[in-house]
Amino acid sequence: MKFGDVKFGELPSAELIRLFRGGIAWRTGPYVVHVRSPVRFVARHLAWLYRDFGVLDYEEIPDAEISVRASGMGWRRVSIFSDGAVRYRRVARSQAVPLLEWTLNLSVFHRPTQNLLIHAAVVEREGCSLILPGEAGSGKSTLCAGLIHHGWRLLSDEVAVIRPSDGCLLPVPRPVSLKGGGIEALRRMAPEACLGPVWPRTPKGRVAHLLPPTTSVQRMDDPARPAWIVFPQFQPGAGCRIQPLGKADTLLHCAGNAFNYSILGRQGFEVLAGVIDDCQGYEMLFDDLWAAVDTLGGLRHPCMADLAVSGGACS
Amino acid sequence: MSRTTWRARRADLIWRDWDEDLQIVYDVASGDTHALDRFSGDVVKHLQDDGLTAVQLASRLAGESNRPRMDLERQIADLLPRLDRLGLIDPIS
Numbered sequence: 001m002k003f004g005d006v007k008f009g010e011l012p013s014a015e016l017i018r019l020f021r022g023g024i025a026w027r028t029g030p031y032v033v034h035v036r037s038p039v040r041f042v043a044r045h046l047a048w049l050y051r052d053f054g055v056l057d058y059e060e061i062p063d064a065e066i067s068v069r070a071s072g073m074g075w076r077r078v079s080i081f082s083d084g085a086v087r088y089r090r091v092a093r094s095q096a097v098p099l100l101e102w103t104l105n106l107s108v109f110h111r112p113t114q115n116l117l118i119h120a121a122v123v124e125r126e127g128c129s130l131i132l133p134g135e136a137g138s139g140k141s142t143l144c145a146g147l148i149h150h151g152w153r154l155l156s157d158e159v160a161v162i163r164p165s166d167g168c169l170l171p172v173p174r175p176v177s178l179k180g181g182g183i184e185a186l187r188r189m190a191p192e193a194c195l196g197p198v199w200p201r202t203p204k205g206r207v208a209h210l211l212p213p214t215t216s217v218q219r220m221d222d223p224a225r226p227a228w229i230v231f232p233q234f235q236p237g238a239g240c241r242i243q244p245l246g247k248a249d250t251l252l253h254c255a256g257n258a259f260n261y262s263i264l265g266r267q268g269f270e271v272l273a274g275v276i277d278d279c280q281g282y283e284m285l286f287d288d289l290w291a292a293v294d295t296l297g298g299l300r301h302p303c304m305a306d307l308a309v310s311g312g313a314c315s
Numbered sequence: 316m317s318r319t320t321w322r323a324r325r326a327d328l329i330w331r332d333w334d335e336d337l338q339i340v341y342d343v344a345s346g347d348t349h350a351l352d353r354f355s356g357d358v359v360k361h362l363q364d365d366g367l368t369a370v371q372l373a374s375r376l377a378g379e380s381n382r383p384r385m386d387l388e389r390q391i392a393d394l395l396p397r398l399d400r401l402g403l404i405d406p407i408s
């Protein structure tokens with residue numbers, strides 16, 4: 001077996017369980033994660049969520065090592081460790097998968113890097129990417145899930161990874177974490193969507209994971225040029241309204257949503273300002289997923305015409 | 316009117332002006348990002364070039380606007396301490 005070419009979904013269940021017991025690594029965009037889980041329940045769910053990802057050789061140096069250990073009476077609880085440090089201790093098994101996904105966010109995507117990281121979902125169409133920054137509850141994940149079922153490619157549900165050399169967005173496709181009413185909203189819009197089980201009573205309420213589309217995983221090495229930055233806010237009764245946002249305000253809001261803008265110093269400012277130069281900024285209120293997806297589908301950007309001629313800008 | 320002379324605290328300010336009501340200035344030394352209205356931005360830019368009093372600033376800016384000189388002097392006198400608190404300018408004499 002050559003590692004990297006074999007997908008989780010192609011391995012027999014017994015082999016997956018064996019690999020997870022010893023530790024298994026995979027790559028999402030520029031990041032390599034290594035997860036060890038002797039807990040079969042967790043291993044089975046992770047194998048399903050990441051079924052299109054290639055299993056890597058152990059020689060790859062991971063950006064984070066996560067381990068799940070059974071604990072408590074009758075092994076009904078689990079503890080989650082990141083690089084040896086405990087992240088969650090003796091939590092119910094029913095919370096293990098969502099908490100492990102959040103541990104991956106914290107351990108991998110928030111670690112020091114030269115890339116500028118903004119808390120945002122990112123999708124792409126015709127080579128142009130749409131950045132959706134937002135706090136928890138803004139509706140960005142629901143919107144992201146709706147968009148990837150209507151012609152957009154998933155780059156990330158959690159973090160916009162901006163490469164300093166050219167301002168392009170690096171894909172980090174992973175399962176989309178839907179919460180609360182977003183789960184039903186997506187089911188109504190896209191009954192064919194591959195949604196996992198609903199995990200109740202997590203720290204963020206009900207959570208379900210949407211499988212990243214196979215094509216998004218296959219294209220995890222294709223960056224995209226930034227074109228639009230939309231700050232979404234789900235607000236019942238608001239209808240769907242979008243209005244342009246000035247570039248100065250767009251920059252300030254992005255800086256406020258960035259994980260490492262201050263740490264990068266001058267480079268962080270220059271990278272972000274360069275992205276803002278190229279992007280159109282908007283604020284959007286929405287209370288209906290269909291209307292929001294339609295509205296965003298109507299966005300046009302000069303880079304679309306450029307790409308049609310040049311055949312692409314990022315490599 | 317105060318005779319205090321002011322100067323930009325640091326020469327290393329990076330400006331981003333998209334021809335909007337706000338200008339962005341990044342202070343390399345402190346790592347702070349500020350959004351300034353156009354008038355405030357113009358004052359700081361003048362103080363990057365020279366140490367100036369409020370009266371001298373008003374004289375320079377009068378040529379760039381149609382506003383009465385006295386109005387400008389008052390507005391500048393109010394503005395300078397605020398820019399000082401942001402760490403963008405310093406009194407030098």
